[in-house]
Amino acid sequence: MTKISTIFYTKTDEAPALATHSFLPIVQAFTNSAGVKVETRDISLAARILGVFSDMLPEDQRVNDTLAELGELVKKPEANIIKLPNISASVPQLKAAISELQAKGYALPYYPDEPKTAEEKDIKSRYDKVKGSAVNPVLREGNSDRRAPKAVKNYAKKNPHSMGAWSKDSKSHVATMTHGDFAHNEKSVVMDAADSINIQFVSENGNTSYLKENLELLEGEIIDATVMSKKALISFLQEQVADAKKQGVLFSLHMKATMMKVSDPIIFGHAVRVFFADLFEKHGDTFEKIGVDVNNGFGNLVAQLQELPEAKRKEIEADIQEVFANGPDLAMVNSDKGITNLHVPSDVIIDASMPAMIRTSGQMWNAEGKHQDTKAVIPDSSYAGMYTATIDFCKEHGAFDPTTMGTVPNVGLMAQKAEEYGSHDKTFEIAENGTVKVIDSKGNTLMEHKVEAGDIWRMCQVKDAPIQDWVKLAVTRARASQTPAVFWLDENRAHDAQLIKKVNAYLPNHDTSGLDIRILDPISATKFTLERIKDGKDTISVSGNVLRDYLTDLFPILELGTSAKMLSIVPLMNGGGLFETGAGGSAPKHVQQFVEENHLRWDSLGEFLALAVSLEHLGESTDNARALVLSEALDEATEKLLENKKGPSRKAGELDNRGSHFYLAMYWAEALANQSKDAQLKETFTPIAKSLLENEAKIVNELNEVQGKPVNIDGYYEPNDGLTSNAMRPSETFNSILNTIK
Numbered sequence: 001m002t003k004i005s006t007i008f009y010t011k012t013d014e015a016p017a018l019a020t021h022s023f024l025p026i027v028q029a030f031t032n033s034a035g036v037k038v039e040t041r042d043i044s045l046a047a048r049i050l051g052v053f054s055d056m057l058p059e060d061q062r063v064n065d066t067l068a069e070l071g072e073l074v075k076k077p078e079a080n081i082i083k084l085p086n087i088s089a090s091v092p093q094l095k096a097a098i099s100e101l102q103a104k105g106y107a108l109p110y111y112p113d114e115p116k117t118a119e120e121k122d123i124k125s126r127y128d129k130v131k132g133s134a135v136n137p138v139l140r141e142g143n144s145d146r147r148a149p150k151a152v153k154n155y156a157k158k159n160p161h162s163m164g165a166w167s168k169d170s171k172s173h174v175a176t177m178t179h180g181d182f183a184h185n186e187k188s189v190v191m192d193a194a195d196s197i198n199i200q201f202v203s204e205n206g207n208t209s210y211l212k213e214n215l216e217l218l219e220g221e222i223i224d225a226t227v228m229s230k231k232a233l234i235s236f237l238q239e240q241v242a243d244a245k246k247q248g249v250l251f252s253l254h255m256k257a258t259m260m261k262v263s264d265p266i267i268f269g270h271a272v273r274v275f276f277a278d279l280f281e282k283h284g285d286t287f288e289k290i291g292v293d294v295n296n297g298f299g300n301l302v303a304q305l306q307e308l309p310e311a312k313r314k315e316i317e318a319d320i321q322e323v324f325a326n327g328p329d330l331a332m333v334n335s336d337k338g339i340t341n342l343h344v345p346s347d348v349i350i351d352a353s354m355p356a357m358i359r360t361s362g363q364m365w366n367a368e369g370k371h372q373d374t375k376a377v378i379p380d381s382s383y384a385g386m387y388t389a390t391i392d393f394c395k396e397h398g399a400f401d402p403t404t405m406g407t408v409p410n411v412g413l414m415a416q417k418a419e420e421y422g423s424h425d426k427t428f429e430i431a432e433n434g435t436v437k438v439i440d441s442k443g444n445t446l447m448e449h450k451v452e453a454g455d456i457w458r459m460c461q462v463k464d465a466p467i468q469d470w471v472k473l474a475v476t477r478a479r480a481s482q483t484p485a486v487f488w489l490d491e492n493r494a495h496d497a498q499l500i501k502k503v504n505a506y507l508p509n510h511d512t513s514g515l516d517i518r519i520l521d522p523i524s525a526t527k528f529t530l531e532r533i534k535d536g537k538d539t540i541s542v543s544g545n546v547l548r549d550y551l552t553d554l555f556p557i558l559e560l561g562t563s564a565k566m567l568s569i570v571p572l573m574n575g576g577g578l579f580e581t582g583a584g585g586s587a588p589k590h591v592q593q594f595v596e597e598n599h600l601r602w603d604s605l606g607e608f609l610a611l612a613v614s615l616e617h618l619g620e621s622t623d624n625a626r627a628l629v630l631s632e633a634l635d636e637a638t639e640k641l642l643e644n645k646k647g648p649s650r651k652a653g654e655l656d657n658r659g660s661h662f663y664l665a666m667y668w669a670e671a672l673a674n675q676s677k678d679a680q681l682k683e684t685f686t687p688i689a690k691s692l693l694e695n696e697a698k699i700v701n702e703l704n705e706v707q708g709k710p711v712n713i714d715g716y717y718e719p720n721d722g723l724t725s726n727a728m729r730p731s732e733t734f735n736s737i738l739n740t741i742k
């Protein structure tokens, strides 16, 4: 008797959550026979909101804080979690979710933009826990291993996605700061012993206060501190707006306001105020009065205008048109609806937005819905050079060719809130001129910066154990795939210089004989890697946390058309496994199409791949041979699904997400029927495979004929479970065959 073990499958948001309603019953039917339980844990935005307010809600509305529960589980060896993409909510998304839940009868408080009372401050701090990238940093107790499986890469080579051509005289480019930004002001130290430190602010007139107290650090931890000068940022943005106009290119801003939830909305707000400078000059007082906060995007201003008397509103709307007429063209997210690049901070997220632009000949949409050359503004220069180098490469050599290009897997330093992505609780918008000091327990100043009002100061940490684990993972991957590995580190950057010392110290702990492992600064690493992929050669990028995020969208989007097809494994430091599905997000457009046309174009390939490695991990860690058989059969099924092109189409009436799940189930059952390692699985799945095959046409018809008309799932952030499940499982024939699996 095999012992029962559990895989935790996360319930998230939007398209992946819809897909789960169809896929999970299949998974549970198949894994049950191997003594593997697949349980869900709800970490959707709605559940997380309810979770942090549970104590304030009536008994029948309370839910567990499942994210905190999973946050504990990832530290245990038995952890085996499949994590689907979830919403990293910007404030507009958070408010929309709150309204929906309130309308459904949940007694949630409103989001207080400017909390005054202690109670309001408490409410805001609870909501802020849910805001932005609040899930991934909690679960990522390990470093990141993302790569395109061979079958997926081969499929892309044979079935290339479209790639926009590049011209030598494209005017598209990246604009980034040359002084005064995070990159140029960085300082870094390594803790020679564990200590408790304080972050102190000394104002110009000598008043001392604490921005953060008693921050516990471990021996060997690298800490860095830096500041973005508001003055330097604003003059940079002013120059870029003027230059975009002069060059006749689109102005676009690319930030990570979701993950960098404290710093990047502030920078976003400055960009909106600079772009619409004339408007703010004329109507600033009115905006103040009606509570406009453009850190949440220009869309916030547009929405708040509704509060004004009609005449005033019309005057301002005319002045907005004036800015559009006089300023440079602005990149659009949705030209039909007039949604610009500056409307909502979560609409344009750099990891996906820059590759999408590079894939589209370096162009973005203009107000007429046509493609146009673009200035991509990435204020901080820490990582912007990588995109400059890629764009320059495309200008010189033309677009990459997906049929021949090599692949770039990534090993990313991510564990325990590494680097910038863990800096929110140590990021501050400075209130007045003075000095920020990081001070150890003996009173020594470890780092200090002179700052001015409005500057953004931040501190990052990365612990030593994750660095050691990361170096080990890089060597393991280089060895397993016999591929050169490049550490993307710049000796001229304070933080990277410390990291380079550690990499050089830890590499000799591993057998690196015969391996090609090098350290290159990000721009040289980009050039080196691009030269190689152009020639069909593979290169592992070994990078810090931000570059991990950027590179694991850039290369997959160029190579495969999307990052959703990547294997995305987080080997947890205590032995468990976290299996993320793709690097892609929640694709809100997909839900819109689903409710309008009952067609879900979400591709669950990432889920298929994650489930196979999760079962493999479970099989190995719990000695469950049957789980291993299921895993191998699933990989076979996925390959066959690709070969037979049974992924979802984009058009209503054709095979969609549900149809692709049916084919996966059929091929999975066939592979189990055809194997001979496990007789019982063979016996169970032989008749299942047979009846799925016999009913193929009928099932596909049942799944496709419902399409083409709207479907009601009663909600966006918390759709009704019953309605959604019915909508996602419309084939009675398929459902009843699944029910017969014992």
Ligand SMILES: NC(=O)C1=CN([C@@H]2O[C@H](COP(=O)(O)OP(=O)(O)OC[C@H]3O[C@@H](n4cnc5c(N)ncnc54)[C@H](OP(=O)(O)O)[C@@H]3O)[C@@H](O)[C@H]2O)C=CC1
Binding pocket: 084, 085, 086, 087, 088, 089, 136, 258, 346, 347, 349, 352, 353, 562, 563, 564, 582, 583, 584, 585, 586, 587, 588, 589, 601, 602, 603, 604, 605, 606
């Ligand atoms: N790991 C996580 O939890 C992550 C979450 N996010 C969140 O996701 C949301 C959207 O982010 P965004 O930057 O637009 O990135 P997405 O990856 O969601 O979307 C970019 C585009 O890629 C395509 N795509 C992505 N995944 C799939 C898939 N499985 N099947 C088919 N097409 C796919 C879609 O394009 P099209 O349909 O036009 O072909 C989509 O519009 C945000 O809320 C963000 O916070 C983002 C990244 C990671």
Ligand SMILES: O=C(O)CCC(=O)C(=O)O
Binding pocket: 088, 132, 133, 134, 136, 137, 258, 259, 351, 548, 549, 552, 583
């Ligand atoms: O957690 C998030 O908000 C985004 C994560 C992400 O983009 C990634 O890990 O690739």
Ligand SMILES: [Mg+2]
Binding pocket: 351, 352, 549, 550, 552, 553, 583
């Ligand atoms: Mg990403």
